[in-house]
Amino acid sequence: MAQGASVDSAEVAKFEAIADEWWDPNGKFRPLHMLNPCRLGYAVDQIAAQHGRDPAARRPFEGLSILDIGCGGGLLAEPMARLGARVTGVDPAERNIPVARIHAARMELDIDYRVSTAEALVEAGESFDAVLNMEVVEHVPDPQAYLDACSALVKPGGIMICSTINRNPKSYMMAIVGAEQVMRWLPRGTHDWRKFITPDELFDMIGKSGLTPVDRKGFQFNPLTWSWRVSERDLSVNYVTAAVRPAVA
Amino acid sequence: MNGNGIIRADVAIAGGGLIGPALALSLARAGFEVAVIDRLAEPVRADPDFDGRAYAVALASAQLLGVLGLWRGLEPLAQPIRDIMVSEGAAGSRPGAMLHFDPRETEAGRVGWILEDRFLRRALLEAMDAEPLIRQIAPAEVEGAAFDGPRARLSLADGRSVEAGLAVAADGRRSALGAAAGIRRQVFGYDQTGLVNAIEHDLPHDGVAYQSFFPGGPFAVLPLPGNRSSLVWSERTAEARRLHALPDDLFTEEIAARIGPRLGGIRLAGRRWAYPLDLTLAERYAAPRLALAGDAAHGVHPIAGQGMNMGLRDVAALAEVVVEAARRGEDIGALDVLERYQRWRRFDATAMALGMDALNRLFSNANPVLRGVRDLGLALVGRIGPARRGFMREAAGLAGDLPRMLRGQPL
Numbered sequence: 001m002a003q004g005a006s007v008d009s010a011e012v013a014k015f016e017a018i019a020d021e022w023w024d025p026n027g028k029f030r031p032l033h034m035l036n037p038c039r040l041g042y043a044v045d046q047i048a049a050q051h052g053r054d055p056a057a058r059r060p061f062e063g064l065s066i067l068d069i070g071c072g073g074g075l076l077a078e079p080m081a082r083l084g085a086r087v088t089g090v091d092p093a094e095r096n097i098p099v100a101r102i103h104a105a106r107m108e109l110d111i112d113y114r115v116s117t118a119e120a121l122v123e124a125g126e127s128f129d130a131v132l133n134m135e136v137v138e139h140v141p142d143p144q145a146y147l148d149a150c151s152a153l154v155k156p157g158g159i160m161i162c163s164t165i166n167r168n169p170k171s172y173m174m175a176i177v178g179a180e181q182v183m184r185w186l187p188r189g190t191h192d193w194r195k196f197i198t199p200d201e202l203f204d205m206i207g208k209s210g211l212t213p214v215d216r217k218g219f220q221f222n223p224l225t226w227s228w229r230v231s232e233r234d235l236s237v238n239y240v241t242a243a244v245r246p247a248v249a
Numbered sequence: 250m251n252g253n254g255i256i257r258a259d260v261a262i263a264g265g266g267l268i269g270p271a272l273a274l275s276l277a278r279a280g281f282e283v284a285v286i287d288r289l290a291e292p293v294r295a296d297p298d299f300d301g302r303a304y305a306v307a308l309a310s311a312q313l314l315g316v317l318g319l320w321r322g323l324e325p326l327a328q329p330i331r332d333i334m335v336s337e338g339a340a341g342s343r344p345g346a347m348l349h350f351d352p353r354e355t356e357a358g359r360v361g362w363i364l365e366d367r368f369l370r371r372a373l374l375e376a377m378d379a380e381p382l383i384r385q386i387a388p389a390e391v392e393g394a395a396f397d398g399p400r401a402r403l404s405l406a407d408g409r410s411v412e413a414g415l416a417v418a419a420d421g422r423r424s425a426l427g428a429a430a431g432i433r434r435q436v437f438g439y440d441q442t443g444l445v446n447a448i449e450h451d452l453p454h455d456g457v458a459y460q461s462f463f464p465g466g467p468f469a470v471l472p473l474p475g476n477r478s479s480l481v482w483s484e485r486t487a488e489a490r491r492l493h494a495l496p497d498d499l500f501t502e503e504i505a506a507r508i509g510p511r512l513g514g515i516r517l518a519g520r521r522w523a524y525p526l527d528l529t530l531a532e533r534y535a536a537p538r539l540a541l542a543g544d545a546a547h548g549v550h551p552i553a554g555q556g557m558n559m560g561l562r563d564v565a566a567l568a569e570v571v572v573e574a575a576r577r578g579e580d581i582g583a584l585d586v587l588e589r590y591q592r593w594r595r596f597d598a599t600a601m602a603l604g605m606d607a608l609n610r611l612f613s614n615a616n617p618v619l620r621g622v623r624d625l626g627l628a629l630v631g632r633i634g635p636a637r638r639g640f641m642r643e644a645a646g647l648a649g650d651l652p653r654m655l656r657g658q659p660l
Contacts, residue, residue, distance in 0.1 A: 025585035079578025
């Protein structure tokens with residue numbers, strides 16, 4: 001791994017340890033690892049369909065630019081880079097970015113990771129063929145303003161994938177009581193149930209932001225197989241949407 | 250290969266017998282570059298003479314070979330199994346309880362075929378030669394392995410090395426690559442030795458496979474095309490050594506005494522083989538950047554001819570897991586990806602291995618109580634349609650959550 005003379009080696013060791021933690025499928029981020037194949041599968045299918053790519057090809061996203069907002073340790077960014085895309089990953093949490101960089105270097109993947117936000121990228125005038133906006137919108141103070149910024153980052157003909165958690169008694173039981181209090185998959189206080197958003201509300205906000213919503217599906221947890229799958233009908237807890245910006249004629 | 254003698258591939262497979270090539274072809278058909286490493290040069294493995302060894306190819310396995318484009322050429326060389334007769338016997342005595350499986354009772358209308366080893370081996374090796382995405386490295390010995398970083402690194406004895414995102418150990422029941430990764434295995438000895446050879450006979454077999462359980466172990470007569478059959482039997486090791494040392498004429502008499510007059514006069518065909526039998530189970534099928542498949546994962550008793558079929562189930566499950574992970578952009582060597590394969594296969598393979606072990610122990614015994622129990626069991630299984638059909642679905646490889654290739658669908 002490359003490291004500049006200015007980098008404190010104790011800091012690097014700390015970030016390496018955090019990178020190991022992020023990428024340990026049975027560690028602290030186990031819930032994300034469990035959900036990851038399911039949400040990746042959805043994102044890959046939608047992006048491939050929107051851009052006319054063959055998802056069975058080895059590097060179907062060659063030539064596409066993809067932004068991962070709230071990239072964390074790079075659980076979505078690395079797969080997109082492996083599929084051939086030019087990937088930018090942003091996270092406002094300063095310690096996530098060196099962690100993501102260390103892991104990408106280990107995997108010999110070239111990913112542009114930055115400490116930044118959707119709003120800052122809009123100000124810099126950047127735009128992308130696909131924007132991944134996964135499990136973020138339920139954490140921001142002003143969802144409409146946030147979605148307006150995300151939407152401005154989507155190129156004409158591009159697509160945004162946005163996933164979040166529904167607001168209803170079941171999602172309270174599953175995401176707050178189940179995931180935080182009983183299973184302890186997530187630290188207490190990770191989610192505020194009042195900030196959860198229904199699929200109709202999300203579609204409405206995305207529409208107002210200037211994109212056209214085209215698809216929504218559920219992510220359904222099966223406790224028997226201990227795995228997630230994409231569900232056509234069950235959007236009662238975790239769900240995902242796809243929205244596109246029409247190409248300019 | 251670059252100047253440093255490093256060969257790069259998406260997947261590196263140790264073992265070029267049957268399971269390694271079948272997996273290599275499955276992955277190459279989905280666009281993966283595969284390196285296959287074997288200790289023996291290809292012409293040695295492709296020995297064209299009939300050597301007496303054959304496999305029971307389950308319907309599911311035939312479907313996988315069909316997806317690989319091989320079954321069309323193999324089917325005319327294979328003998329369909331039209332009927333299965335299971336009995337217990339003692340040399341020179343009348344057959345005891347008899348259990349009859351009619352393959353027409355399965356929805357597919359058949360359970361499988363008997364296919365000579367040489368034909369299957371040759372078809373797989375020729376298909377690998379014709380596949381530009383497969384690179385064969387043989388003869389070559391894997392001397393060391395490292396599994397950290399973005400690729401597994403296998404060092405070969407000749408100084409070269411092979412690097413791939415995923416390494417697969419398909420190198421048999423003593424898997425050197427599995428051992429190099431520190432994967433331990435359970436070995437259960439039987440004090441039994443398997444004898445394998447083929448015979449020609451005067452009377453037709455009508456496509457009937459016979460399995461008789463003698464006190465020394467099971468004795469299977471599997472129909473080959475024409476008036477030939479493949480014999481797979483096991484005896485306690487001391488008795489097997491005595492039999493294996495007999496001259497051909499006396500050995501033939503021993504066989505004739507076990508088969509009875511059903512097939513008329515018999516003569517030996519091909520070579521005589523003896524294998525010490527044991528059951529070996531790897532403690533894990535998956536580790537970072539390494540998966541175990543076939544006998545390297547589970548070396549079973551050849552009692553029901555399921556070793557090769559179980560290996561092809563591994564192939565279908567592993568290929569599907571890896572291809573789907575790669576299409577999502579996942580790291581195909583990551584432990585959580587490979588654990589999906591392990592979850593899919595391990596329960597099934599262990600249940601099958603222990604089931605065959607129990608069957609063998611139950612039947613390789615002259616204890617009158619056990620004899621009573623198994624006579625009752627055979628009679629019950631024979632009388633109860635669903636149990637019999639369940640047994641046949643298992644034998645045909647159609648039970649359980651089937652990988653796509655076993656259903657005849659490409660990845």
